[in-house]
Amino acid sequence: MIPALEIRDLHYSYPDGAPALGGISFSLAAGERVGLIGPNGAGKSTLLLHLNGLLPDHPGHCPSVRVDGLAVQSPHLPEIRRRVGLLFQDANDQLFCPTVYEDVAFGPQQLGLDDAQVRTRVTQALAQVALSGFEARLTHHLSSGEKRRVCLAGVLACRPSILALDEPTSSLDPRGRRELMAFLRGIALTQLIATHDLELVADLCSRVMVLSQGVIVADGPMNAVLNDEALMAAHGLERPHILRHLHPHSPVGP
Amino acid sequence: MHIPDGFFDAKVALATGALAVVGLGAALRHARLRLPARRVPLLGLSAAFVFAAQMLNFPVAGGTSGHLIGGVLAAVLLGPSAAVIAISAVLIVQCFLFADGGITALGGNIFNMALIGGAGGWAIFHLFRRAAGGTLGLVLAAGLAAWGSTVLAAIACAGELAASGTIAWSRAFPAMVGVHVLIGVGESIITVLVLLAIAKVRPDLLGLAGPQRRGMEVMAPSSLDYASSRLGGEKAGTLLIFGLLISLGLALFVAPFACPWPDGLDKTAAVLGFKHRESPTRALPAPICDYKMPGISSEGVATGIAGAAGTVIVFGLAWMLTRALFCKSDVEPLVDAAASSP
Amino acid sequence: MHADFLDRYSRLESPMHRLDAAGKLVLALALVVLTVALPPSRAIVLAAVAVLLLMVLVLSRLPWRFILRRMLWLEPFVLGAALLTLLEPGGWRIFLLLTARCSLCLLTMLLLANTTPFADLLRVLRRWHLPALMLTTLALMYRYLFVLVDETGRMRRARASRTFAARRWLAWRASAGVIGHLFIRASERAGRIYSAMCARGWQ
Numbered sequence: 001m002i003p004a005l006e007i008r009d010l011h012y013s014y015p016d017g018a019p020a021l022g023g024i025s026f027s028l029a030a031g032e033r034v035g036l037i038g039p040n041g042a043g044k045s046t047l048l049l050h051l052n053g054l055l056p057d058h059p060g061h062c063p064s065v066r067v068d069g070l071a072v073q074s075p076h077l078p079e080i081r082r083r084v085g086l087l088f089q090d091a092n093d094q095l096f097c098p099t100v101y102e103d104v105a106f107g108p109q110q111l112g113l114d115d116a117q118v119r120t121r122v123t124q125a126l127a128q129v130a131l132s133g134f135e136a137r138l139t140h141h142l143s144s145g146e147k148r149r150v151c152l153a154g155v156l157a158c159r160p161s162i163l164a165l166d167e168p169t170s171s172l173d174p175r176g177r178r179e180l181m182a183f184l185r186g187i188a189l190t191q192l193i194a195t196h197d198l199e200l201v202a203d204l205c206s207r208v209m210v211l212s213q214g215v216i217v218a219d220g221p222m223n224a225v226l227n228d229e230a231l232m233a234a235h236g237l238e239r240p241h242i243l244r245h246l247h248p249h250s251p252v253g254p
Numbered sequence: 255m256h257i258p259d260g261f262f263d264a265k266v267a268l269a270t271g272a273l274a275v276v277g278l279g280a281a282l283r284h285a286r287l288r289l290p291a292r293r294v295p296l297l298g299l300s301a302a303f304v305f306a307a308q309m310l311n312f313p314v315a316g317g318t319s320g321h322l323i324g325g326v327l328a329a330v331l332l333g334p335s336a337a338v339i340a341i342s343a344v345l346i347v348q349c350f351l352f353a354d355g356g357i358t359a360l361g362g363n364i365f366n367m368a369l370i371g372g373a374g375g376w377a378i379f380h381l382f383r384r385a386a387g388g389t390l391g392l393v394l395a396a397g398l399a400a401w402g403s404t405v406l407a408a409i410a411c412a413g414e415l416a417a418s419g420t421i422a423w424s425r426a427f428p429a430m431v432g433v434h435v436l437i438g439v440g441e442s443i444i445t446v447l448v449l450l451a452i453a454k455v456r457p458d459l460l461g462l463a464g465p466q467r468r469g470m471e472v473m474a475p476s477s478l479d480y481a482s483s484r485l486g487g488e489k490a491g492t493l494l495i496f497g498l499l500i501s502l503g504l505a506l507f508v509a510p511f512a513c514p515w516p517d518g519l520d521k522t523a524a525v526l527g528f529k530h531r532e533s534p535t536r537a538l539p540a541p542i543c544d545y546k547m548p549g550i551s552s553e554g555v556a557t558g559i560a561g562a563a564g565t566v567i568v569f570g571l572a573w574m575l576t577r578a579l580f581c582k583s584d585v586e587p588l589v590d591a592a593a594s595s596p
Numbered sequence: 597m598h599a600d601f602l603d604r605y606s607r608l609e610s611p612m613h614r615l616d617a618a619g620k621l622v623l624a625l626a627l628v629v630l631t632v633a634l635p636p637s638r639a640i641v642l643a644a645v646a647v648l649l650l651m652v653l654v655l656s657r658l659p660w661r662f663i664l665r666r667m668l669w670l671e672p673f674v675l676g677a678a679l680l681t682l683l684e685p686g687g688w689r690i691f692l693l694l695t696a697r698c699s700l701c702l703l704t705m706l707l708l709a710n711t712t713p714f715a716d717l718l719r720v721l722r723r724w725h726l727p728a729l730m731l732t733t734l735a736l737m738y739r740y741l742f743v744l745v746d747e748t749g750r751m752r753r754a755r756a757s758r759t760f761a762a763r764r765w766l767a768w769r770a771s772a773g774v775i776g777h778l779f780i781r782a783s784e785r786a787g788r789i790y791s792a793m794c795a796r797g798w799q
Contacts, residue, residue, distance in 0.1 A: 054791050078797055086795045093788040094795075096295070098715040098739050110797035136607075138715070140742040158796065258674050259701030260632050260694055267632075282727045294729070295793070296786040298736025299744075303782040305737070306744040307775045310752070313764055322775065331779060343733045347741075351714060353670060353705035356698075357628050420694070421680045429680060444772055451776030459783060 002069040003027040004162055004190040005051065010064040012046060012056060012214075020046050021214045024064075028162070028190055035201035035222065036194040038211035039236035044194040045089065047211065048164045051192070052084040053077050068161060082111060085160030085189075089167045091147035100126070100142075100150050101135035107158040125153040129183065145176030152183070162190045169197045198240035202226055210235055255323075255411055255434075256348065256363055259356030263418040269506060270414060271361030274342075277369045277499045281338035284492040289336070297336055301343035304328055308344075312444060320440040325371025325407075326400040327445050330379055330392070331452075331459065335492055337372035362414050365503055366407040373496040375403030389462055393449045400445040401438035408434035413507030423511040605658050606713045612656035617716035618723070624708040631700045636689075642696055649703050656711050666706055667699065674698040714738050740785070748778055 005028040012021040020043050028034055036044055049055040050065055053072045063071035067083050070076045088094045097103035104125055108118040126132050129149040142150065148168070155163070168184075169177045177200075184191060184204055195201060201208060201222065208225040210218040212235040218225050225231065229239050262270070285297070304324040311319040328337035342364050348354040355363045382395035412430040416423035453460055607613070612620075627645065634641055653660060674695060681690045715738070722731055751774045759770060 049791070052795055054794060078799075081795055081797050084795075088788065088792055088795075090788070092740075092743055093785060094792040096736060096739055096789050096792060098718070098735055102715070106793075106798075107796040110799065138607075138713070139739060154796065256673065257677075258670070258698045259628055259705075260697035261677065264633065278730075279727075282729050286727075286729055292787065292790045294732060295736055295789040296783060297729070297733040299740055299782040299786040299789070300779075301733055301737035302740045302744045303779055305741060306748045306778060309745065309748065310771045310775060312768055312771055339730065339733060343730070343737050346734065347714075347737060349705070350717060351709050353666070353702050353709060356701055357625065357705060358632055358701075415677075421677065425680050425683055443768065444775075447769060447772030448775045448779075451773045452779060455777070456780050456783075459780065 001029065003066075004030045004032070004068060005192070006066040006069075007050075008064050008066075010047075010050060012043075012050065019214055021050075024211075024214075024216055026209060026216060026219060028192060030161075030190055031188060032207060033184075033191040033205050034193070035205035035208045036192060036211060037196070037198065037201060037208060037237060041213075042211045042235075043214045044211055045166050048086060048166050048192070048194055051162070051164050052081045052086055054086075082107075082158045083161045085155035085158065085163045087148075087151055087155060087163065087165040087168060089170065091144065091151050094151045094154070095139045095142075095147055098139060099135070100131070100137045100139060103139060103150060104154045104157050107154055111158065121157040121159075122153075125157040126150075128156055128187075129153045130179075144171050145173065145179070148172065148176065148180065160189065162192065163187075165191065165193045165195070167195055167197075168193065169195065169200055198226065198237065199242050202240045202242045210237070212236075255366060255407060256345075256355035257359040257411065257414075259358050261356070261418065261420050262359050262362055262414060263420070266414050266418045266507070267358045267361060269361075270365045270503070273499050273503050274361040274364035274369070277373070277496060278338060278342050278364065280492050280495040281335040281342075281373075284335040284489070285339060288489070293336075296332070297339055298343070300328060300332055300336065300340040301347075304340055304344050305347065307448075312440065314440070320437065320444075322444045322448075323367065323371065323404065323441055325367060326375035326379060326396055326403055326441075327448055329372050329376035329399075330396050330445075330449065334373040334376040334496060337376065338368045338496075341368040341372045362411070365499075366411050366414075369496060369503075370407040370410055370500055371403050373493075374406060374500050375399045377493070377497070378402045389450075389453050389457070389460075392460060392462065393446050393453070396449055397442040397446040401442040404434050404438035404441050405431060408438075409508055410503060413504070413511060416511055417507045427511070605662070605710045608657055608711075610655060610657040610711070612652060612707075612711045615711075617712050618720045620708055620712050621717065621720055624704050627704045628701045631697050631704070634697075636693060639693060639696075642700060645700055649700065649707065652707055653703075656707060658707070658710050663703070663706055663710070667702055670702055671699070674702075736789070740782075743785075744778060744782060747781060748774060751777060 007027065008025050010021055010024040011019075013019050024047065036047070038044055046055065051067070051072070053059070053065075059073045063073045065072040067080050070080060070083075072080050095103055097106060101122055104122045105118050108121045113121065122135065123132070126134060129152050131146065131149055131153060134146070134150070139147070139150065163184075165184075168180055172180060177197075181200060181204060184193070191204075193201070193205065205222050207220065208218070208222045209216050210225060210231065217235060218228070218231055223243075226240060226243055232238050289297075304327075307322050307324055307327075310322065312321065313319045325337065325341060328340050331337075332340060345355060345360065345363050345367060349357055349360050349363075376399070379395050379399035382398050383392060385391070386394065408430045409427070412421075412423065412426040415421045415426045415430075420426075421429075449460065453462060627649075631642065631645055653663065678691050678694045678698070681687045681694060715735075718731060718735055718738070721734075752771075755770045755774060759766065
């Protein structure tokens with residue numbers, strides 16, 4: 001079974017020379033939902049940018065990242081970028097077209113689909129995020145929850161196999177957050193969720209990785225990692241409330 | 255300095271329109287060939303930035319306030335071509351979304367504010383920049399360029415108004431230039447302050463040495479063709495085009511009024527004994543009399559153009575009614591592969 | 597500031613709004629050219645243009661107070677420059693005609709702007725083969741205009757809440773600082789937008 005995502009000994013330094021990621025290795029099986037947690041500055045966003053080749057700027061010869069077995073380097077990059085649906089932290093950065101239709105259609109158009117196919121993809125994607133009928137809406141008029149969902153639709157319209165999400169619930173109100181979590185629970189794609197929202201991780205993810213100072217310091221089942229108070233405290237995290245106030249045998253998690 | 259419709263006559267509108275099209279075209283071509291793909295969004299964001307920056311108040315006296323125009327600021331931050339594109343985008347949006355600046359005057363406004371204000375301002379900046387180095391040198395050069403380009407644009411504007419026959423040169427020049435000599439001071443101070451603020455946090459955006467920032471937002475000197483010591487090839491060609499266009503515009507609209515040679519010729523004629531000949535009149539008509547309106551001087555041509563426009567309107571109304579009956583919607587991408595990355 | 601300061605009325609429902617954007621643009625241009633090119637002897641046609649524009653205003657169901665306010669906001673320059681013509685002998689005729697022409701053109705463009713979403717105008721310009729780089733710049737500018745204006749507002753309020761003296765020089769320093777930071781943020785955002793575009797396959 002080819003893993004959906006495989007990373008082997010990934011290193012990265014910032015342009016000014018400071019080390020960002022030091023020797024990251026892990027793999028994701030198809031359909032897994034994994035939480036990536038860690039303190040600010042750990043390198044979570046930087047790691048996600050490696051998944052579709054946005055980093056490093058100058059790729060070397062030995063690819064450390066493989067998606068569905070394909071190496072993340074040219075000439076595979078267009079296909080990689082279709083398969084890896086990256087959701088950025090600030091929805092405004094990702095929603096760069098004036099209308100909703102144009103933005104969701106951007107991906108399919110770049111893939112070279114014809115107008116009819118693009119239209120189908122857009123309609124289906126908007127339906128998936130419960131925003132049917134929003135095609136003509138102006139992007140700068142949307143609420144932050146709606147913007148987030150349009151970004152998701154834009155990514156889904158490319159039919160990815162992996163979703164990589166960077167702080168998906170930041171700046172969402174409680175309802176927006178619930179809707180997003182319900183959505184993530186419902187789709188069958190492989191998911192890597194980088195987040196500070198530990199309650200979400202406890203609720204959705206079967207496996208958790210802790211990234212601290214550019215290194216993976218823990219990688220295991222959600223219950224084991226999140227309940228390890230010492231580990232959590234050592235890396236500026238804490239045991240989520242949902243786990244603290246439950247009977248150890250009551251079901252929680254995905 | 256946004257001129258509305260009706261102030262420029264047809265010949266000035268067409269002439270400035272041609273200058274603007276060529277200038278903007280040269281800037282776009284330069285950007286298409288030399289702007290790295292990762293900078294393409296910066297053009298749009300810079301245009302939005304200039305627009306937003308123009309909304310800030312700088313209190314002057316008793317309730318009045320000044321605003322940044324931003325030509326030289328954009329030029330220092332982005333380079334001449336990108337500045338021309340960004341400022342033109344601002345003018346186009348202001349014209350179409352806010353009716354700020356007439357559509358027939360768009361060519362003139364782009365020539366004055368984007369070409370003279372942006373590219374011309376950059377040239378003045380570059381000239382002074384070579385004299386002094388470091389942050390202070392850069393900032394002072396920008397301040398001088400801001401004042402100079404504002405005044406120069408005002409002169410060109412006065413010339414365009416006078417050449418249109420709208421306002422006589424003897425009135426337009428003192429009014430426009432007098433006001434803009436003062437506005438230029440404000441523009442200069444604001445430009446200096448803004449550049450100092452940027453230099454403190456992100457000196458690399460100005461091409462100055464300073465602490466690098468981490469993260470993927472790091473960009474090398476963000477200007478498209480920042481003031482390097484050597485001009486060569488493509489960039490020199492584009493700058494030459496800007497220079498030619500500005501000179502041409504000034505020659506067309508300003509020189510006839512500012513040029514002393516008609517009077518000089520008169521004096522010479524008197525000295526040489528040809529005084530009995532009629533003294534040469536000024537190159538363009540003096541203050542307008544009763545029935546000579548700003549517009550097109552030839553009645554026949556004016557009627558012709560108005561008639562053509564009227565015909566277009568009638569046909570257009572009929573066509574639109576027909577179209578309205580048969581609904582058609584096709585959506586095309588707006589943000590697409592713009593720059594062909596090398 | 598409300599998100600709709602840019603496009604408050606361009607998506608209303610009315611016969612004018614439903615018309616094709618290209619047609620409206622061409623008509624508006626033709627009207628402006630007509631108004632500007634009209635020889636003074638035919639000035640009476642301007643009255644017909646005014647009537648036509650008022651009909652369009654009614655059909656478009658735009659609030660007339662809003663249009664009036666917008667026109668009054670733009671008039672000062674028109675009046676100021678036009679006042680110079682009064683200095684000529686018999687200049688009052690020129691002044692009146694100039695003001696009439698300007699105002700009609702203003703009204704035309706305002707009606708166009710408020711019955712046609714800017715995105716539609718851009719699509720028309722694309723069909724007319726405006727250079728792609730210029731279109732992308734206009735589209736991105738329009739998209740992020742509100743975002744930047746919003747950021748400006750927030751930075752201004754943050755500074756104002758820490759400003760105690762009303763000295764003019766400090767106000768200048770503060771506003772200039774806001775502009776400086778605005779550019780830095782815009783520049784960094786442009787980099788992120790580039791990454792987002794690449795992430796969805798932009799070549």
